[in-house]
Amino acid sequence: MKLYSASISLLTTSAIAVRAFSPKPIQRFAVRQVASRFVSLQPSAMNMSTTNSLPEYGSPSYGITKKLPAGTNFPDAITKVTEALKDNGFGVLTEIDMQATMKKKLDVDLGRPYKILGACSPKLALKALQNVPAVGLFLPCNVAVAEDPDGRVVVSIISPEAMFSIAAQDKNQSAGGVEELAKEVQVVMEKVMNAL
Helix, strand or coil: CCHHHHHHHHHHHHHHHHHHCCCCHHHHHHHHHHHHHHHHHHCCCCCCCCEECCCCCCCCEEEEECCCCCCCHHHHHEEEHHHHHHHEEEEEEEEEHHHHHHHHHHECCCCCCCEEEECCCCCHHHCCCCCCHHHHHHCCCCEEEEEECCCCCEEEEEEEHHHHHHHHHHCCCCCCCHHHHHHHHHHHHHHHHHCC
């Protein structure tokens, strides 16, 4: 609702500015445009449901994804993922609670837990940055932990090979060593997933 209210304020301000500084024909056109935008910004038209708005997580090609066994609860999954990362030289630098954030910022209840963990290995991060400083745009490695509609927890780690392939394609910058490093990190992330 806050987003809706802010949008209405912006549209109203725009309409006042157009009326104050435009000739009559432009004013009429602008008012019609603002009115049509107002209708399209109403919560029902914004396609924002208030609950259970997440479909099944799926298996993205740019991730290493695993559905955990039935009976694994969400807090236990977070603990297992954190421990598996730690056992393989990665720490969790950030933890974003998407369910709480969406509720707080948009008053939307996702209906199920969803967290994004920012995982980092200082040694591998340093190696990457020494090869291509701009690779910081990809750091830390994101790990999504989400509960599916069936109650089972899904863990998905960004594929380092898919992620770093973007850097390797950059014609404006040398990506020396990034492909080998991506393979190295991919192996580590697959070990993490196999440990779950």
